[in-house]
Structure formats: C-alpha cells, structure tokens
Amino acid sequence: MKNISTKIATFIVIGIIISACDAEKRVPKGKQLLTKNEIVVNDKSTTSEDITNQLYQKPNSTFLGYHLRLNLFNLAKPNPDSAFQAKFTNNPKKYERMSKWLSAKQVDRLGQSFWYHGLHNFLKETGEPPVIVDTARTQKSIARVKYYYFNKGFFDVKAAYKLDSLSEKKAKIKYTITTGNPFLIDTVSTSIQTPVLDSLYQTKISNSFIKTGKLYNTEDFTNEKERISTHLRNNGVYNFQPNYVTFDLDTLNHNKKVNVNLIIKDYSYQDKDTTRTEPFKMYKISDVNIYTDYSATNNSAVFADSTTYNNFNLYSHSKLKYKPKAITDAVFITKGSLFADFRTVLTTRYLNNLKIFNYPTILYEVDKRDTTAQSLIAKVYLSPRKKYSLQTTLDVTHSNIQDIGIAGSISETIRNVFNGAETLELSARGNIGSSKDLANPQSKFFNVSEYGIDAKLNFPRIWFPFATEKIIPKSMIPSTLVSVGLSNQKNIGLDKQNVTGMLAYNWNPKKNNTARFDIFNVQYVRNLNPENYYNVYESSYNELNNLAKTYNYTEHVDIDGNLLIEEGTDGFTDQVLTKAITVSDTDYETVSSIDERKTRLTEDDFILSTSYSFSKTTKSDLKDNTFYQFRTKIESAGSVLSLISNAANLPKNANGNYEIFNLEYSEYIKTEFDYIKYWDFSKEKVLAVRSFFGIAIPYGNSKNIPFSRSYFAGGSNDNRAWESYRLGPGSTGATNDYNEANMKIALSAEFRFKILGSVKGAIFADAGNIWNVLDNITDKRATFDGIQDLKELALGTGFGLRYDLNFFVVRFDLGFKTFNPANEMGKRWFYDYDFAHSVFNFGINYPF
Structure with missing residues (x-):
C-alpha cells in the first residue's frame, strides 16, 4: 500500500511539472517570449554583467537551467475569482447543493480561501511573469548601451539589434555593438579664478583622476569633482561644493584625443534679487560652542550654567553634569584652526562613540563680529540619552550539548557615572536547558543550568597613570574597558564556578582597523563536582571499564562487574600506573592517557594572560559583498607570574611548578590568524572563503592548555x-x-x-x-x-x-x-x- 501511495504521489508531482513546463502558456497571441539576449561587441560574443545590466529586457530567470519562477507563475490561474464564479454560472445546481451543507455566505467566502484564491496569488507573487519582447524597450536598451560606451570614451560607438523568431511565440534578440577606438586625455589645463584655490589645487595635483594619456571616462570627472571639493573643504574653503567644478572638453582635433580645461569660477551667492560673485575665502574657527543638553523643547530657553575650558565654550540649561575635559576631548574642531570637514566627521564619530548622547548635530555660522567675514562659529548640539536604561533578553537555543535551552538576561546601563562620560553596565543572566547526553540519574527534564553576574565599566579614553596621547592620539577614538564577572554552571561538564576580570584598551589606528590590548585578563575556574567526571565523559569510562574486565579487576565493581565511580575507576587506574597490575604497553599508555585527561579536566585553572588583537576590513556597509577581513591575536599567559616567582625565588610544589593561591597557574603562548574574502559575481551570486590557523603552546608551568583555551x-x-x-x-x-x-x-x-x-x-x-x-x-x-x-x-x-x-x-x-x-x-x-x-x-x- 505504501509503495502504491508513493507512486501516485510521484505521478502527481511529475504531472504538475509537465503541465507547468509550457513556458509559452501565458504568452498572449501575437506576442513572443524573450528567450535569450545575444550580445556581440566588435565581432566577439560577450556575457559581461556590465553590459547586460544596461538592457531593459532580460529573459526569465532560471534555477539550474530550469525556468522555475516562470513555471510557478504559469501554474497560477490568471483570474481565480472569475474561475470560481464560473463553476456555478455553468452549473447552478452545484451551487444549490453546496449551499445546503454550507451557507450561501460560506460558499461565497470559499472563493477567497487559500485553495481557490490565496494559492494562485502566492504562485503569482513567488513566480515571474513571462518576459514579452517589447521593441520600444529594446530601442531604449540600444540607447543605454551607447550611453554606457560613450561614458567609457568610445564616442563613435554604433549599436543595432536584430529580432530572431525561434517559433510563433519565442524569439531572441541579437545586439551588435561596434565601439570604434577610444578617446584619450591629451592636455589638461586649468582656469581657477580664485588664486588661493589655485594654490590649494596645485598642492594635490598628483592625486588627480584626470591625467594625460589616460582613457576618457566620465566617472573620472565625477570623482575629480568630489576629490577637489573634499580637498578644498578640508583646508578652510567652507562655501565650496562639487558643482563649482566644470570641464570644457575639446574633441575637434580629429586624433581621438580630448583636451580638458578644468574650470572653477568665483563664489556666487544671492543678495536679495541680485546674484553676486566674489573670490572664495578661507575660513577660520573663531569659537566652538558646545550645548550639552540640547532638545527641540528647550532650544530658546536661557542657559543656567556655562564654562570655558581650553577655548571651548560649554552651555547647559541646568547645572553642567559633565567634566569639561570629557566632552572637549571628543571635539576636534578647535578655535583658531581652519575649517575642515574631516574634523566635523571625526568629532561626530567620537561623540557618538561615547554612548551617552544621541547622534550629535554640528552646524556652522559666519561670525558677524569679523568684518572680513572669514570666521565661523562652530555649534555642537548634544542631546543626552537617559542616564538609566533597562534591557532584557529571552532566547531559546539548541546545540549539540543542549537539546533545548532557555536563556534570559537583564541589564542596567548607567551613563556618565563619574561625570566623565563613563558607562557602567550591570547585568545578570541565567540559562536552563535539557540534555540527554549528560549524566542525569534523577531523569530531570531541565538538567542543565547556568547563572552569572557581570559588571562592565567603559572609559572613553586610555585609563593610565601617564599621558598616552603621543602613542594613541584621541583621533583613534581610544577607550578603556574594565570588567568583572562570576558564573556558576550545573550539570554541564563537571559543574563549574568561573570568576573573570579584565582591563583592556581599544582604539582604531585607521579607518576600518581596530586594535585591542588586554593589559590583563584573569580567569579562575573551579570544578565543583570532579567526582562526576566518569558520569559525564562516558567514553573514557567505557574504555577504562573494558580494560578492567580484560584484566579481571574485581575490586570496587557492581554486580555486573562494572567499575564503581570513583572507587573502582581510581583504584584500577592507580594499580595499573603503579604496576600492581601488569598490562601491555599499549594498555598502559591508554590508562595513562585517560588519567592525564581526567586530571586536566578536573583540576582548577588560574589563567592570567595579556593579549593583543588586530583586525582590518574593507567592507563598506552591510550590502558590500566584495571585501576581505583579517584578524590576528597573540596571547601570553603566566609569563608575568613566572617572572615574579623567579625574581622572588618562590618555592615550587611537588610537581616542580609554581603556585598562586595554592593552585598551579597556566603558562602558554597562543596565536591566531583568521582571513575571510568575498567575491560578488552580481545577480546575488557570492563566493566566500575563510582560512583559520590557531596554535597554543604550553611551557614553563604547564604541560597542556586549559580546556577553556x-x-x-x-x-x-x-x-x-x-x-x-x-x-x-x-x-x-x-x-x-x-x-x-x-x-x-x-x-x-x-x-x-x-x-x-x-x-x-x-x-x-x-x-x-x-x-x-x-x-x-x-x-x-x-x-x-x-x-x-x-x-x-x-x-x-x-x-x-x-x-x-x-x-x-x-x-x-x-x-x-x-x-x-x-x-x-x-x-x-x-x-x-x-x-x-x-x-x-x-x-x-x-x-x-
């Protein structure tokens, strides 16, 4: 019966596919389905994405060569409402019969059900209607292709198309493009009316996108406008915009070369009904005003508190709540300096990074006190976030350890804790879960639990006894993180308590680069239930138990001859390692290895490490699919403690190792390299690769690496x-x-x-x-x-x-x-x- 049902289902699926495979099913009479665009450039066929993207009409998409979305669309009824009504128009008695066991209203509503209506709408929305050949759109494609090549310097480009009918309802279009020879940039001259702009332009002329001998490209001219505008606005020319840059192109020399004249006219502005012009000016900052509690409602209110610090003016509608240095350190616009866009951007980034203000607003106005009108007042508007904020999370998780886990957390953020823009976060977290893989003698469903508390304090600067500005300037947006944490685990591994502490510095050496230096990262792991080891690590127990049976070990076993935990497992191990029981060399190594692993996983760990991490990415935004990302880290643990122990000539324990708090500390060096690369092949096709290498080498006080590392x-x-x-x-x-x-x-x-x-x-x-x-x-x-x-x-x-x-x-x-x-x-x-x-x-x- 099962085989018959499977065959019937298979035939139904095949029937649906066959019925949908008529690609011309929804093509109107007298129209043709576009099946292919063939592009020939200079007598060579091409499938370049840059060119195909210029076409207004493209054939229906395929999945593994199959017109999946087109055929889904063809499965849908064009007018399901009319089709439903036609069932009863042609057969009124059917409507009467249905109305007897369903009300008339229910029968009418049946037409809006998923089976009669929703399914077909879903197929239409998920599918793709047939692409019908449209000669008007083809003509537009020709114009767009010519425009594309024209912007690449092919001023004599010619393009045509030919419609090739494959059948009554199918056709393909062949585009033929003849580019001719491209035009090159010949001479580049300038006509800059304002002398100071001409001088500034000459200082960065080597960075120009437009150079003699280069192929003409319209994009280069757009980029040159932006480059000049950025350069000038970063050097005091406040009123400058890219549209002040124009180009005069001369192509009348008939030698496929373009003479370029770059033109920048004087500044023009509207004075009542008259347009006036004057040379561009270079502006200096005369004042920097910082409004620390701005909002739309208090915009016109009188300031109750103000102060001046290092030539910065700070204002507040209530008592000033911030140490002036904490705010001014984040402002790179300084009194007496030239106006510069990059200073505005850097200030915005730094202020936003403080996390105590909403996104800041920075405006400039001409200082009316300056009769030469060459001074600007910078106004920095800061809107404080709430001092206290509460956040909660709830997650349901699944992993190879937990069949199901329910995790929750609650955190309180306190901003501007010490009036220096510091942020304190206090959080508590908890997790309960169910795992069939762990020892669970009481058969509890939720046999896994963890809870913990954490405190994190962030300083928006390098917190250090000495000045670090020369090493890590504030333009790198440095910060200091101090954190402590305590967690407790039940029935995960051996039940653990985990105490952590950290002091770390973070900064951005360059754009898209991040660096982190952990001065110290301390972790203390205490195993609360080491005697449960063989209940949790069952494979080790089974291997040891089988060896005990092989050598007829009968001490501390149950009625089935299995080793008791801990008496039997420890007893058999001790007798093998002390050679009270004679075993083969291979079995001796096995027992020794099991014992070493048990010792390592049940002993408490103390790790005091220092590390440096660096990462770099070229990713510009979330939609960027052509980038690379590199991350590396080097970590050293225990070396400082060993230096102190050696210098103080501290005694070693019976194992020949140093101890701290009666516990052997870990000593190792660890390094990692992680590289990710993405390639975007357009049409949402992306290739991503990753390579990772990591190694941790124990030495000195350790013979192995802690499980957590x-x-x-x-x-x-x-x-x-x-x-x-x-x-x-x-x-x-x-x-x-x-x-x-x-x-x-x-x-x-x-x-x-x-x-x-x-x-x-x-x-x-x-x-x-x-x-x-x-x-x-x-x-x-x-x-x-x-x-x-x-x-x-x-x-x-x-x-x-x-x-x-x-x-x-x-x-x-x-x-x-x-x-x-x-x-x-x-x-x-x-x-x-x-x-x-x-x-x-x-x-x-x-x-x-």
Whole structure:
C-alpha cells in the first residue's frame, strides 16, 4: 500500500511539472517570449554583467537551467475569482447543493480561501511573469548601451539589434555593438579664478583622476569633482561644493584625443534679487560652542550654567553634569584652526562613540563680529540619552550539548557615572536547558543550568597613570574597558564556578582597523563536582571499564562487574600506573592517557594572560559583498607570574611548578590568524572563503592548555559535516566525549545564490582538523608531527538554504563526510556519504 501511495504521489508531482513546463502558456497571441539576449561587441560574443545590466529586457530567470519562477507563475490561474464564479454560472445546481451543507455566505467566502484564491496569488507573487519582447524597450536598451560606451570614451560607438523568431511565440534578440577606438586625455589645463584655490589645487595635483594619456571616462570627472571639493573643504574653503567644478572638453582635433580645461569660477551667492560673485575665502574657527543638553523643547530657553575650558565654550540649561575635559576631548574642531570637514566627521564619530548622547548635530555660522567675514562659529548640539536604561533578553537555543535551552538576561546601563562620560553596565543572566547526553540519574527534564553576574565599566579614553596621547592620539577614538564577572554552571561538564576580570584598551589606528590590548585578563575556574567526571565523559569510562574486565579487576565493581565511580575507576587506574597490575604497553599508555585527561579536566585553572588583537576590513556597509577581513591575536599567559616567582625565588610544589593561591597557574603562548574574502559575481551570486590557523603552546608551568583555551572542530560555524567536538584530534575518530586540542586548521568555501525571493541557496566545502602539538599528549594519531599530517585534514561538503529576514538570516545546512581521516585506508573518501550519516545544522546569519 505504501509503495502504491508513493507512486501516485510521484505521478502527481511529475504531472504538475509537465503541465507547468509550457513556458509559452501565458504568452498572449501575437506576442513572443524573450528567450535569450545575444550580445556581440566588435565581432566577439560577450556575457559581461556590465553590459547586460544596461538592457531593459532580460529573459526569465532560471534555477539550474530550469525556468522555475516562470513555471510557478504559469501554474497560477490568471483570474481565480472569475474561475470560481464560473463553476456555478455553468452549473447552478452545484451551487444549490453546496449551499445546503454550507451557507450561501460560506460558499461565497470559499472563493477567497487559500485553495481557490490565496494559492494562485502566492504562485503569482513567488513566480515571474513571462518576459514579452517589447521593441520600444529594446530601442531604449540600444540607447543605454551607447550611453554606457560613450561614458567609457568610445564616442563613435554604433549599436543595432536584430529580432530572431525561434517559433510563433519565442524569439531572441541579437545586439551588435561596434565601439570604434577610444578617446584619450591629451592636455589638461586649468582656469581657477580664485588664486588661493589655485594654490590649494596645485598642492594635490598628483592625486588627480584626470591625467594625460589616460582613457576618457566620465566617472573620472565625477570623482575629480568630489576629490577637489573634499580637498578644498578640508583646508578652510567652507562655501565650496562639487558643482563649482566644470570641464570644457575639446574633441575637434580629429586624433581621438580630448583636451580638458578644468574650470572653477568665483563664489556666487544671492543678495536679495541680485546674484553676486566674489573670490572664495578661507575660513577660520573663531569659537566652538558646545550645548550639552540640547532638545527641540528647550532650544530658546536661557542657559543656567556655562564654562570655558581650553577655548571651548560649554552651555547647559541646568547645572553642567559633565567634566569639561570629557566632552572637549571628543571635539576636534578647535578655535583658531581652519575649517575642515574631516574634523566635523571625526568629532561626530567620537561623540557618538561615547554612548551617552544621541547622534550629535554640528552646524556652522559666519561670525558677524569679523568684518572680513572669514570666521565661523562652530555649534555642537548634544542631546543626552537617559542616564538609566533597562534591557532584557529571552532566547531559546539548541546545540549539540543542549537539546533545548532557555536563556534570559537583564541589564542596567548607567551613563556618565563619574561625570566623565563613563558607562557602567550591570547585568545578570541565567540559562536552563535539557540534555540527554549528560549524566542525569534523577531523569530531570531541565538538567542543565547556568547563572552569572557581570559588571562592565567603559572609559572613553586610555585609563593610565601617564599621558598616552603621543602613542594613541584621541583621533583613534581610544577607550578603556574594565570588567568583572562570576558564573556558576550545573550539570554541564563537571559543574563549574568561573570568576573573570579584565582591563583592556581599544582604539582604531585607521579607518576600518581596530586594535585591542588586554593589559590583563584573569580567569579562575573551579570544578565543583570532579567526582562526576566518569558520569559525564562516558567514553573514557567505557574504555577504562573494558580494560578492567580484560584484566579481571574485581575490586570496587557492581554486580555486573562494572567499575564503581570513583572507587573502582581510581583504584584500577592507580594499580595499573603503579604496576600492581601488569598490562601491555599499549594498555598502559591508554590508562595513562585517560588519567592525564581526567586530571586536566578536573583540576582548577588560574589563567592570567595579556593579549593583543588586530583586525582590518574593507567592507563598506552591510550590502558590500566584495571585501576581505583579517584578524590576528597573540596571547601570553603566566609569563608575568613566572617572572615574579623567579625574581622572588618562590618555592615550587611537588610537581616542580609554581603556585598562586595554592593552585598551579597556566603558562602558554597562543596565536591566531583568521582571513575571510568575498567575491560578488552580481545577480546575488557570492563566493566566500575563510582560512583559520590557531596554535597554543604550553611551557614553563604547564604541560597542556586549559580546556577553556583549547580548540575544537565541527559544528554549524566550522566543519558542518561533523557535530561540535566530534572531529579529531588527528585521525583518532573523536574517541572522547568532548574532543579538543591545542592546534587548529580550518578552511571553508561557500557559493551563495538566489533561489526564490528571500530564499537563498548555498553549496559549501569545509576542511580542517585539530591536533595536539608540543604538549604532553603522546598518541601519534592525535599529534601533529610534520607537514605529512596535513593528510588528516577532514573534508565535509554539502548544501544549505538561507532565509533572509533583512535584519538577520536563518540558515539550514546539511553536511556530508566527504573525506574522513578517522576511517581506515580505503574507506576515507565518500564512505558513509549518505543522508543517514549526514549532519543537519541550524544557525543564525552566515557561518563566516
């Protein structure tokens, strides 16, 4: 019965596809469907996006060569309302029958139901109507193509088209373009009436977009106008605008060359009914007035408080609530300096970055006290945000650790805490979740919990005992972050308490560059329930238990002969390591490795680190899909404590290590490199690639890296063919419950494309793995011993869907294990490459 139902469903789907495959179904009689635009430029066929984008008519879109949206449109009834009414017009008795078990009103409303009306509207909106050949639009395309080439310097371009009928209702259009030879820039001269402008222009003439010997391009002339305007307005010429720059072009020499005369006339302005002209002036700032509590309602009110600080005038309608230096440090417009647009922009950015004001407004007016009319008063209007603001969040999450999690937080932001534009944020967070993978003897549904409190204090400057202006000038918008936090976890791993503290400096060395220097970042991790280790890390327990049965260990076991936790597991381990029980060398190494991992994951950690991070991006806005992003970080932990311990000649413990608060601190050096590159192929086709390398090397006081600072592989933002923590290390096959190591390589490529409206598709390939290197792990399968181990890079491939909600993207990915280094030779490529062994990933926004 099941097979018959499947066949019927298949035949129905095939029937729908066949019925919709008539691409000419909605083409009116006497009209033709445009199937192709063929473009020939100088006797060579081209598919250049720059040229095809000039055409007003393009064939219907395709998905994998199939006119999906056109055929969806063809499935819809053109007039579903009329079709519904026609059912009863032609058969009135049918209407009477339906009205007996449905009221007449319900029958009429049935025509507006999804099946009769909504479905067809959906198909129309999702689909795409047939593109009908329109010769008027084709003529407009010809004109637009000629204009495009004309702006590229091909003044003699010729273009024509030919309509080629393929059938009664199908046609293609062939565009033939002959560009001729392009025109070149010959001589460039200037006619600048105001002498001071001429002098300024000459100082940056080498940056001009218009140069002798260069191909003529209209875009260069537009860019030159903007360049000149920016240069002049950054050097005091307040009244200048790009439209004051004009060009006189001479192409009458018949040698395919253009003589250019750049013209800038004097400043013109309206004086009553008369237009007057005068030379441009260079303006200086005579006063900088800062209004610290401006609003539309108090605009005309009398100021109750004012002060002057470092030639800045500050005004307030109530008592001034800010230390003057905190505000003036953010203002780059200074008394006596030339007017400059870049100072206005920098001031706006800095003030906005303080996060205590709404977006600022900066205006200029001519100072009437100056009889030469060459002075400006800068007016900075600041609208304070509320001193206190409360925020709450609630999230439902899913991960490989939690089947379901409910997380919430509440935070209170206090602005201008010490009257120096500081911001204090106090927050509390909590999470409860359910996980079937963790030890849960009481079978509680919500067996995972975490709560924590945090405090963050931000200073809008470098908080340091000595002046740092020469090292990090205020134009780099520096800030200082001080934070402390406390969290408590239950039934995640071993139950942990986590105490953190940090002092960090942030600044922007250049536009789109960010830097961060953590003077110190301290973390104390205390395991509250270490005896639960073997309940949580079941794979380690199973491996140890099997060895105990192999060697007939009968002490501290249950009635089934399984090791009791902790008596049996610790007892068997101790007897093997002290050689009270004789085992093979391989089994001894296994037990030793299990014990070392248990010790590392159950011991408390104290980490005191210093780090420097730098990132750079060329991304201009959210819609930019041609950019690169680079991030690097170097971190050193424990070195300062070791220097102090050595200098103070402090004693070492039995393990030969130093301690702080009776706890061995971690010592390591760690570095990371992350590079992302995007290519935009237009029509919403984007190729994105990512490469990542990270390594953490223990030394001195440590033989391994703390779990919280190690690397893992797999997951929705990593190698999507493996779940988180389920890939590696090396070729071990993820034998532990949570697999991590201290070196990682990750490479990813993803091609994204549009399917239907906001629904996007992607195909991807993820490669990578983790390894142990230069630590106390001796398993050859897990360690990286040389370049030959790169053959253990795992490869996952797959496809996914994305739904773009504008403010974020919902993502679904399906990954397949294409190359699995954990498998034996001969079974690594495309083994278990099927849906049964695939991994489904859900994520928010793109993976990189």
